Amino acid sequence: MNPFLALVKRDLTLGLRRKSQIYQPLVFQLLVVTMFPLGLGSGAKTLALIAPAVIWILALLASLLTLDQIFKNDYDDGSVESYVLTSYPLPLSVMAKVLAHWLLTGLPLVLFSPIIAVLLHLPSSSYGVLMLSLLIGTPIFSFMGSIGSALTMSLKHGGLLLTILVMPLLTPVLIFGASAVVESSLGNSATQPLLLLSGLLVLSFTLVPFASAAAIKINLE
Amino acid sequence: MPLIKATDIACQRGHHLLFEPVSFELSLGQSLLISGPNGIGKTTLLESIAGLRTIQQGVIHFNDIELSKNKDNWFDQSFFIGHRTGNKKELNCLENLRSFLQIQGIQISEQQAEDALQAVGLAGYEYQFAGSLSAGQKKRLALARLTLIDFPVWILDEPFVNLDVEGCDWLLGILKQHMDNNGLLIITAHDNREIQELVSHKLLLESSL
Numbered sequence: 001m002n003p004f005l006a007l008v009k010r011d012l013t014l015g016l017r018r019k020s021q022i023y024q025p026l027v028f029q030l031l032v033v034t035m036f037p038l039g040l041g042s043g044a045k046t047l048a049l050i051a052p053a054v055i056w057i058l059a060l061l062a063s064l065l066t067l068d069q070i071f072k073n074d075y076d077d078g079s080v081e082s083y084v085l086t087s088y089p090l091p092l093s094v095m096a097k098v099l100a101h102w103l104l105t106g107l108p109l110v111l112f113s114p115i116i117a118v119l120l121h122l123p124s125s126s127y128g129v130l131m132l133s134l135l136i137g138t139p140i141f142s143f144m145g146s147i148g149s150a151l152t153m154s155l156k157h158g159g160l161l162l163t164i165l166v167m168p169l170l171t172p173v174l175i176f177g178a179s180a181v182v183e184s185s186l187g188n189s190a191t192q193p194l195l196l197l198s199g200l201l202v203l204s205f206t207l208v209p210f211a212s213a214a215a216i217k218i219n220l221e
Numbered sequence: 222m223p224l225i226k227a228t229d230i231a232c233q234r235g236h237h238l239l240f241e242p243v244s245f246e247l248s249l250g251q252s253l254l255i256s257g258p259n260g261i262g263k264t265t266l267l268e269s270i271a272g273l274r275t276i277q278q279g280v281i282h283f284n285d286i287e288l289s290k291n292k293d294n295w296f297d298q299s300f301f302i303g304h305r306t307g308n309k310k311e312l313n314c315l316e317n318l319r320s321f322l323q324i325q326g327i328q329i330s331e332q333q334a335e336d337a338l339q340a341v342g343l344a345g346y347e348y349q350f351a352g353s354l355s356a357g358q359k360k361r362l363a364l365a366r367l368t369l370i371d372f373p374v375w376i377l378d379e380p381f382v383n384l385d386v387e388g389c390d391w392l393l394g395i396l397k398q399h400m401d402n403n404g405l406l407i408i409t410a411h412d413n414r415e416i417q418e419l420v421s422h423k424l425l426l427e428s429s430l
Contacts, residue, residue: 001323001328002326003323003326007324010309010312010316010320010323010324013312013316013320014309014311014312017311017312018311073309076305077305077307077310078305078306078307079307079308079309081273081301081303081305081307082324083324083325084272084273085271085273085296085299085301085325086296086324086325086326087292087293087296087297088324088325088326093324220268220273220274221275
């Protein structure tokens with residue numbers, strides 16, 4: 001097994017044993033979304049209007065819950081050394097960590113999104129675009145989050161700092177993601193925002209691993 | 222020609238040097254014991270040599286090439302075990318041993334891993350989660366990696382800490398074996414007298430203040 005797959009496999013095993021990393025974001029989403037009809041006190045029309053924004057903001061916040069875990073545990077127990085002190089390129093190991101994180105937290109968000117959409121009366125014709133936009137957008141959360149996680153891994157309570165660092169990087173994702181769903185719920189084509197979102201994914205896929213690798217090295221100094 | 226040649230290396234914390242710059246030369250089959258009082262920077266020095274940190278002053282040559290330009294080669298031939306063991310508490314002993322080495326590109330069969338656990342006295346703990354082991358057992362689990370690798374350079378930071386008498390004897394045994402197999406060893410050890418007799422070179426870090 002090559003180092004990339006070994007790291008993905010190890011992180012998936014850890015995630016499936018810890019479990020809270022998987023269900024915490026989903027439970028959080030469900031709890032918050034049930035508050036909206038109660039707080040707004042208005043009918044399905046208003047809910048459908050705000051649904052795209054709410055779903056995307058919830059996805060963003062739910063992702064933020066687990067981002068600090070990407071590197072923090074490895075730093076605390078020293079297993080970060082297993083992929084730093086090797087000739088296998090660190091950016092590739094970062095990609096493996098991000099992939100595992102996305103499979104454990106991002107993918108469940110994508111699969112769970114129709115349930116949230118139903119609760120917010122999003123027109124069912126938009127479900128496809130919603131899931132597609134989340135499928136493109138949530139890996140960007142994991143990628144960008146890996147920079148923040150790598151920068152804050154040596155801090156005891158780095159969660160808030162991580163949020164402040166990563167939030168600005170994620171606002172374009174939120175803008176294009178939510179607008180894709182808005183366009184489709186209005187019956188328009190969502191191609192343009194989806195393409196822009198894909199562009200962001202390519203950008204983070206190619207550049208972020210290097211940034212995270214550099215941040216890990218800084219933190220080990 | 223020495224395999225490792227360190228010239229006037231020093232480590233910094235903040236803006237001041239931790240210890241007086243040190244130099245040493247080591248060839249295969251030789252070993253170096255680094256000692257000094259607490260807080261003098263032994264761990265920092267070892268981590269710098271291992272490649273976790275950058276060396277802030279001085280230069281290390283490996284195979285006559287500067288270490289910073291020869292990192293991949295260095296990582297393929299050196300193995301570091303620090304004071305953090307690198308064990309995952311949610312994985313059992315077998316999984317810990319195998320995944321750690323696989324991530325470094327070293328293939329280990331389940332049988333080999335079981336044999337290694339037996340060698341360090343963890344037979345019967347194969348499927349126990351590392352989180353439920355005692356401190357000494359966790360250390361043994363980390364040290365079990367040494368029996369599965371064939372890297373010529375070993376860098377060990379306080380490997381005797383937490384080990385019982387039996388564990389210390391086992392560790393001394395494999396260190397001796399490593400030296401006999403023409404291996405190179407860089408080690409810090411506080412309170413072990415027998416290691417003092419085993420090593421060929423000693424280095425005492427002195428405060429630069």
